[in-house]
Amino acid sequence: MRVVIAEDQVLLRDGLVRLLTGAGHAVVAQVGDGRRLVAEVSDRRPDLVIADVRMPPTYTDEGAAAVLFLRERYPELAVVILSQVVEPSLVAALTGGRVRAFGYLLKDRVLDTRVFLDQLATVVDGGTAIDPVVVENYVQHSRDRLHGLTGREVEVLGLVASGRSNTGIAAELVISRRTVDAHLRSIFTKLGIESDPEDNQRVLAALDWLASRGRVAG
Template sequence: MTEPLHVLIADDSVLLREGLVRVLSEAGFVTVGAFGDAEALLTAAKTVPFDVALLDVRMPPTFRDEGVRAALALHAAQPGVGVLLLSQYVETTYARELLGSGAGGMGYLLKDRLASLDELTDAVTRVASGGTVLDPEVVAQLVGRRADPLAALTPRERETLQLMAEGRTNAAIAGLLHVGVGAVEKNVSAIFAKLGLDDSGTDHRRVLAVLTWLDAAA
């Protein structure tokens, strides 16, 4: 008989972790470790043989992108394993980051899908075999954005983004547009929101916004 897939889990919710262990067992998988944070999973992954890791996107200590960072680290260290990210919301920035890595065996699934044993089983099996799994809602937003990523921006927001692409600071943009810095900060926040760029606690969103502008202008 085929050896069952071995799975590692990381999610800060005890109830969700226990639920995943139970559901995976019903599907014929074997959970070899379940942890409350990504760091503990990464430590276990160095010594425990596994086929797939299931990680929440946002976990302690910052609740931003720990799962994404861990997913990329796992694939860099062990390219043959599968990684399935779980998220409460559609966060296309993180989905694009996974796709941008160029690695197979990656997946991004909304937690709502966990109610379906068939969908979860299919996703785990596919990433284990080197396939890519993207939640249909994530795909819909990625495709919609690709059609015209800047369509939702106002003329002033487009001006602001163009100046950001030139490397201008918020203060410099305010001077060029003859507005207050607060108004520029408001426009920048609106740009991030409309482009679906979630807060990662760094300047990464600013870079991604500029990349979107450059892609649209190409």
Template sequence: MPPSDPSRLRIVVADDSVLLREGLVRLFDEAGFETVGAFGDADSLLVRIAELQPDVAVLDVRMPPTFRDEGVRAAIRIRADHPSVAVLLLSQYVEGTYAQELLSAGNGGTGYLLKDRIASLEELKDAVTRVAEGGTVLDPQVVRELLVRRTDPLAALTPRETEVMQLMAEGRTNAGIAQRLTIGVGAVEKNVTAIFQKLGLEDSGDDHRRVLAVLASLQR
């Protein structure tokens, strides 16, 4: 449910950068929000969140210990265990996979913004308020990434898999691809298998998956 007093939202912040974390606290204070907790990692936030009872949790995507997806994992858990708490992810990069995972985990009350593209305090204040009210806030670049992933399965390929796909389209064998990319044939075979999986090309015994993969590339 939306907070009873949107003008005095209770915020918790999790970001491993001290400067960014303290900067967010000051910005939220200026915006009229109440920052009830600031943490350097997601686990510390999760331990205290029930006690602090925030309206919104603002988290960095990458935090200790692995600096991969701790913020996303915490956000998904918060939405599951504390559905009244909205979450706003902040990142330096467009990470479409993480955004898609978060959005698929709940209905509203979520946001994903790029730190470098937040132009003003008002913009940040508006984003926090909107997710607190149950809305969804996404940076336009994140939206474009999600649309590409939805409409183009080839967007899921890694740079190496894309190179292998292009050489497959040229009619090269695995041995020829290996020679061209200066990698082992076994590495090529792993990439080819990954391409088949990501394009949803099951080994039915009727269709030649290599041909289907190349057709998908040419129809892009």
């Protein structure tokens, strides 16, 4: 994949470049501020953007603002946000009702490079990868559409939103793949998500879940 990295911390940025190139990907641009991010993406049209939330000159939301602009301008662009803090309202704003090809990961919780690369691939393929801490934060404040789900189903849906495959969910919860499939069928039924060859049920479920959480967080 072709990647643009927007990160003002040089050591972290260099580490990302080495990781990605070592995995066979092409880093087509490295920038340290939101304005250059927009310019490079517009010029190079990468497959994926990895961006920090806070960048120069004010270190508030320059990266997030640039990503929001780019997602509106290029709806199919895959984006992974790397943040140092849990910001549920920011996640809701950045998804804008669209969680396809979107990720939000916490920097200090990226502990396994293989998992991180898998999450990037998930996002590029149109999926979602939301850090479980953000997912848990949303769950704790949930009082709406998820009330019909069992506790285990909420766990499964949270792992779906964090970008885990059915096999990965089974391993995480120490249950069988068949049990995961059964939970997902129940979740889709309860959320009113019908089978449709044009739609990815997992993404639609995550969209419903995040949209629900966004209303609470906002």
